Amino acid sequence: xxxxxxxxxxxxxxxxxxGHFNISNLEGLKAIFEAAKELxxxxxxxxxxxxxxxxxxxxxxxxxxxxxxxxxxxxxxxxFLNADHTRSLEKVKESLEAGYxxxxxxGSLLPYEENIKRTKEAADYIRxxxxxxxxSTVIVEGELGYLRGSSELHKEPIEIKEEDLTKPEQAKDFxxxxxxDLLAIAVGNIHGIIxxxxxxxxxxxxxxxxxxxxxxxxIKKLVKVPLVLHGGSGIPNEEISAAIEAGISIxxxxxxxxxxxxxGLERAFKEMPEExxxxxxxxxxxxxxxxxxxxxLKLFNRxx
Numbered sequence: 001x002x003x004x005x006x007x008x009x010x011x012x013x014x015x016x017x018x019g020h021f022n023i024s025n026l027e028g029l030k031a032i033f034e035a036a037k038e039l040x041x042x043x044x045x046x047x048x049x050x051x052x053x054x055x056x057x058x059x060x061x062x063x064x065x066x067x068x069x070x071x072x073x074x075x076x077x078x079x080f081l082n083a084d085h086t087r088s089l090e091k092v093k094e095s096l097e098a099g100y101x102x103x104x105x106x107g108s109l110l111p112y113e114e115n116i117k118r119t120k121e122a123a124d125y126i127r128x129x130x131x132x133x134x135x136s137t138v139i140v141e142g143e144l145g146y147l148r149g150s151s152e153l154h155k156e157p158i159e160i161k162e163e164d165l166t167k168p169e170q171a172k173d174f175x176x177x178x179x180x181d182l183l184a185i186a187v188g189n190i191h192g193i194i195x196x197x198x199x200x201x202x203x204x205x206x207x208x209x210x211x212x213x214x215x216x217x218x219i220k221k222l223v224k225v226p227l228v229l230h231g232g233s234g235i236p237n238e239e240i241s242a243a244i245e246a247g248i249s250i251x252x253x254x255x256x257x258x259x260x261x262x263x264g265l266e267r268a269f270k271e272m273p274e275e276x277x278x279x280x281x282x283x284x285x286x287x288x289x290x291x292x293x294x295x296x297l298k299l300f301n302r303x304x
Contacts, residue, residue, distance in 0.1 A: 001068075001075045001076040001077075001078055002078065003137050004044075004078075004080045004101050004102060004137070004139055005137070005139055005181060007042045007078060008139075008182070008226050008249055008250065009226070011226070011249045011250075012226045012247075012249040015244060015245055016244065016249075016300060016301045016302060017229075017244045017248055017249055017250060017251045017300040017301075018042055018043070018044055018249065018250045018251075018300070019036070019041070019043050019044065019251060019253065019293070019296055019297045019300050020043075020044040020045075020046050020082065020084075020228075020250050020251060020252045020253065021043065021044070021045060021046065021252075021253050021254070021257060021293060021296075022045075022046040022047065022048065022051060022084060022151070022252070022253075022254040022257065023045055023046070023047060023051065023055065023060070023257075024047070024050075024051040024054050024055050025054075025055060026063070027261065027282050027285050027286050027289065028257060028261065028289055029045060029063055030286055031257075031285075031286045031287070031288075031289035031290040031293055032045060032257075032289070032290075032293050033067055033077075033079060034286075034290055035290045035291075035293035035294040035297060036077075036079065036293070036297060037077060038294070039294065039297050039298065039301075039303070041297050041301055042078035042079070042080070043078070043079050043080070043297070044079075044080045044081070044082050044102070044250065045060075045064060045079065045080065045081050045082065046081075046082045046084035046104075046252065046254075047060050047081070047082070047083065047084060048084045048085045049085060049086060049087065049091055051084075052083070052091075052095075057083075057094055057095060057098045058098045060081060060098075061081060061098040061099040061100060064079055064080070064081045064101075065099065067079055080101040080102060081099075081100050081101050081102070082100065082101065082102040082103070082104055082141075083095035083100045083102065083103045083104060084104050084252075085104060085106045086103055086104060086105050086106060086122075087105075087106055087107070089118075089121060089122060089125060092105065092122045092125060092126065093125070093129075096126060096129055096138065100138070101137070101138060101139065102138065102139040102140075102141065103122065103126060103138065103139070103140055103141070104141040104143065104184065104228075105118070105119050105122040105123070105140065105141065105142060105143075105180075106143045106184075107119050107142070107143065108143040108144065108145060108146055108147070108184075108186075109146070112170065112174075115142075115143075115144070115174070116174060116177050116178055119142045119174075119178045119180060120177060120178045120179065122140065123140040123142070123178055123179050123180055124179075126138050126140050127140075127179075139181045139182060140179075140180045140181050140182070141180060141181065141182040141183070141184060141228060142174065142175070142178050142180035142182070142183055142184070143183070143184040143185075143230075144166045144167075144170065144171055144174050144183060144184070144185060144186070145164060145165055145166035145167075145184075145185055145186025145187075146163075146164040146186055147164075147186050147189060147190055147191055147230055147231055148160065148164065148190050148191070149190040149191040149192040149231070150191050150192055151191050151192055151233075151254040151255045151258065152192045152193075152255060152258075153192065153193055153194075153195060153196075153197060153255070153259070154192050154193065154194045154195075155194075155196065156194070157194055157207065158190050158192075158194060158208075158209065159209075160188050160190070160209045164186055165186050165187060165188070165212065165215055166185040166186050166187065166215070166219060168215075168218040168219045168221070168222045168223075169222065171183060171185065171219050171222065171223050172222040172223055175223050175224070175225055180225065181225060181226075182225055182226050182227070182228050182249075182250070183219075183223060183225055183226075183227055183228065184227075184228040184229075184230050185215075185216070185219055185227055185228070185229070187211055187212045187213075187215045187216050187219075187229075187243075188209050188210055188211045188212045188215075189208075189209075189211060189229055189230060189231040189232070189235070190208060190209065190231050191230065191231045191254075191255070192231070192233070192234070192255050193206050193208065193233050193234035193255050193256070193259070194206060194207045194208050194234065195207060195234065197259070200263065200266060200267070201259060201262045201263040201266050202263060206233075206234035206235075206236075208234040208235055210239065211235060211239045211242070211243055213239070213242045213243060213246050216243055216246035216247050216248060217246045217247065219247070220246060220247030226249035226250065227247050227248050227249055227250075228248070228249070228250040228251075228252070229243055229248045229250070229251045229252065230252045231252065232251040232252050232253045232296075233253055233254060233255035233256040233257075234255065234256070237299055237304075240299055240300070241299070241302075244300065251296075251300055253292070253293075253296055256292050256296075257289050257292055257293070260285070260288035260289045260291070260292045261285045261288065261289055262285075263285075263288050264284040264285030264286070264287060264288035264289065265281070265282075265284065265285050267284050267288075268281045268282075268283075268284035268285070269281070271284075
């Protein structure tokens with residue numbers, strides 16, 4: 001099986017993107033894995049610090065390992081695990097010890113020089129660590145720029161300011177000084193979706209700010225590492241395609257999966273009001289999340 005960095009580099013070369021989907025429970029992992037396997041496409045599973053606190057850092061790693069091993073006879077399935085939005089060296093160490101394939105160190109809320117210092121510290125630790133056999137292949141992602149919002153439904157517009165956006169020259173400097181393998185950038189993307197929902201938890205058309213495609217091109221022209229787009233939920237398909245063409249190689253989806261999970265549960269409770277067995281209720285949520293994942297993977301890989 002190819003390494004994660006090889007797969008990302010191929011996506012970068014082919015102007016496609018790897019889907020990155022966050023989970024906090026087994027239903028989410030099941031939905032994402034089934035969609036990726038049916039399409040035979042690599043996928044990255046993300047767990048933020050909050051999601052790791054809930055599902056368990058070691059437990060998430062064990063689940064991913066078990067899926068790889070189940071398909072070891074065919075070379076293993078290309079499913080990888082990222083410690084998303086990690087903000088301390090302590091949490092970096094924890095993720096490495098558990099066996100994560102990738103660590104996203106998020107110092108974006110720090111002053112620029114402090115972000116460089118802390119990100120470099122994390123990157124150096126990961127590359128020098130011998131806590132597990134994967135240490136030589138663990139990928140480090142840094143982040144530069146400010147993404148507003150959180151992974152939820154926002155009822156009010158979110159204003160993007162020019163100072164929020166990643167500066168191309170600064171991005172080049174940041175990569176040179178930190179040595180990260182990937183860079184997450186702010187180009188008009190936000191965490192979450194600005195939209196209302198209907199009674200059945202379907203959403204109206206999202207009103208997220210438009211992506212600055214020109215900014216993506218400017219950054220890509222100056223940096224030599226693959227670029228990551230966080231906050232991919234709620235962005236129109238045509239903008240996603242344009243972002244990939246401009247140089248984005250990984251796209252994060254979380255809020256749309258959470259919305260699908262809620263929608264599936266609402267449907268199940270409506271159809272089976274007396275049911276109390278989780279394994280009979282939860283498949284509706286899984287199917288809703290699976291459909292979202294399938295649509296996104298096809299879009300990211302130009303299969304639509």
